[in-house]
Amino acid sequence: MQQKVLIVGGGIAGLSAAWALAKRGVAVELFEQGSLPNPRASSYDEHRITRHAYGRMEGYAHLMPEAFRIWDQLWQAIGTSHYDPCGAVYFLRDDTGWYNVVSRSLTAMDIGYRDIPLDDIPRRFPMVNPAGLWRVVETDQAGMLFPMRILTDMVVLLARLGVTLHANVQVSDVDPGRGTLIADGVTHSADTVIVAAGAWADRLVPSLRDAVVPSRQAVLYLAPPPALAQAWADAPVMLDVGAKGGTYTLPPHRGTRLKIGDHVFSRTGDPDEDRFATDRDLERLWPAAAATYRDFASYTVLERKACFYTVNDHEEFQVRPIGPAGWVISACSGHGFKLGSLMGELVTRAITGEMPAAEVPDLAAGRVIDPPWR
Numbered sequence: 123m124q125q126k127v128l129i130v131g132g133g134i135a136g137l138s139a140a141w142a143l144a145k146r147g148v149a150v151e152l153f154e155q156g157s158l159p160n161p162r163a164s165s166y167d168e169h170r171i172t173r174h175a176y177g178r179m180e181g182y183a184h185l186m187p188e189a190f191r192i193w194d195q196l197w198q199a200i201g202t203s204h205y206d207p208c209g210a211v212y213f214l215r216d217d218t219g220w221y222n223v224v225s226r227s228l229t230a231m232d233i234g235y236r237d238i239p240l241d242d243i244p245r246r247f248p249m250v251n252p253a254g255l256w257r258v259v260e261t262d263q264a265g266m267l268f269p270m271r272i273l274t275d276m277v278v279l280l281a282r283l284g285v286t287l288h289a290n291v292q293v294s295d296v297d298p299g300r301g302t303l304i305a306d307g308v309t310h311s312a313d314t315v316i317v318a319a320g321a322w323a324d325r326l327v328p329s330l331r332d333a334v335v336p337s338r339q340a341v342l343y344l345a346p347p348p349a350l351a352q353a354w355a356d357a358p359v360m361l362d363v364g365a366k367g368g369t370y371t372l373p374p375h376r377g378t379r380l381k382i383g384d385h386v387f388s389r390t391g392d393p394d395e396d397r398f399a400t401d402r403d404l405e406r407l408w409p410a411a412a413a414t415y416r417d418f419a420s421y422t423v424l425e426r427k428a429c430f431y432t433v434n435d436h437e438e439f440q441v442r443p444i445g446p447a448g449w450v451i452s453a454c455s456g457h458g459f460k461l462g463s464l465m466g467e468l469v470t471r472a473i474t475g476e477m478p479a480a481e482v483p484d485l486a487a488g489r490v491i492d493p494p495w496r
């Protein structure tokens with residue numbers, strides 16, 4: 123008999139699981155409390171960074187070649203690529219140990235990286251404040267994914283593959299023992315139910331509260347001053363890394379806006395809150411951005427946005443069985459988009475018996491340096 127799976131959540135994790143299952147002939151029904159895609163999801167944004175350089179989270183670095191492979195399969199399936207291989211440059215302000223770990227993992231994966239001489243920074247990156255730079259490192263096989271376009275194309279693809287999509291339907295209860303859920307008062311049943319509900323997931327899987335907390339994060343969308351417009355159009359993804367945090371910046375490529383955020387987690391907030399970044403939300407990001415970029419006051423602020431993800435101290439994804447007929451994919455955190463497609467694939471492999479379910483939690487948490495497919 124045809125296997126059937128119910129999925130809660132239409133972000134990158136839920137859509138990826140639906141795609142991986144549908145490709146294998148599994149019957150899938152997906153429930154999303156908002157529209158499909160939902161602008162309130164963590165996954166919904168103009169761009170997200172993708173890269174192999176992962177600092178101390180070395181296990182995630184070693185998942186990235188497989189993640190890139192799955193993204194390539196998606197581009198094939200939807201008939202277009204939503205990846206911009208613009209590279210990533212790391213502006214290291216202190217010796218935090220980042221370089222040693224990254225050079226080890228990039229060398230092991232045969233991915234190119236090189237120092238950019240500090241003397242070259244004002245010419246190549248006229249927007250960057252060069253004061254206090256310790257080292258600048260350029261890495262290959264990195265760039266940006268375009269989530270709004272990806273999610274929309276995935277929804278179209280899933281409908282074409284026969285996945286039943288329930289938009290604007292909130293799931294109020296999940297029973298991972300029986301593979302059932304309740305949506306709008308109606309009970310649905312299947313062989314397995316997957317909860318991929320992003321920062322809302324603990325409402326359906328209370329045990330997650332011991333492992334992760336929702337975190338309200340702020341980003342700014344900007345227009346650069348005209349004198350720097352060309353430099354920004356040519357820029358890679360830029361990460362400013364210091365002992366006290368830093369910033370990440372996505373350049374305005376292919377019809378997207380310049381975006382800047384910081385690496386510090388607020389660890390507070392409720393994902394039902396509004397999405398306008400208040401002065402309080404931005405109190406760390408303003409000074410961090412002004413320290414990273416010269417003349418930051420000359421940039422025009424186009425939007426101040428708050429968004430939510432779940433985090434824990436080690437930024438470990440929680441992807442695991444929650445009962446004999448249930449899984450949770452909580453690959454939220456600040457790095458879950460690039461790996462979201464792989465998380466959906468891993469849970470699918472476990473559900474269809476292609477890999478042991480017991481291997482998934484450690485792989486997803488970035489604890490494995492030598493993944494089984496290598």
Ligand SMILES: Cc1cc2nc3c(=O)[nH]c(=O)nc-3n(C[C@H](O)[C@H](O)[C@H](O)COP(=O)(O)OP(=O)(O)OC[C@H]3O[C@@H](n4cnc5c(N)ncnc54)[C@H](O)[C@@H]3O)c2cc1C
Binds near residue numbers: 169293321322454
């Ligand atoms: C500011 C910011 C910057 C980021 N930058 C990066 C980056 O550069 N690179 C990177 O890889 N990652 C990045 N991330 C992280 C990444 O976006 C997330 O980890 C990822 O998108 C999480 O996807 P998800 O599918 O788990 O959750 P979501 O996208 O939040 O999807 C969950 C979905 O479940 C739905 N849902 C919840 N509860 C219910 C319910 N009861 N019934 C029905 N539906 C429900 C929600 O409406 C939502 O649509 C960033 C995140 C933020 C917020």
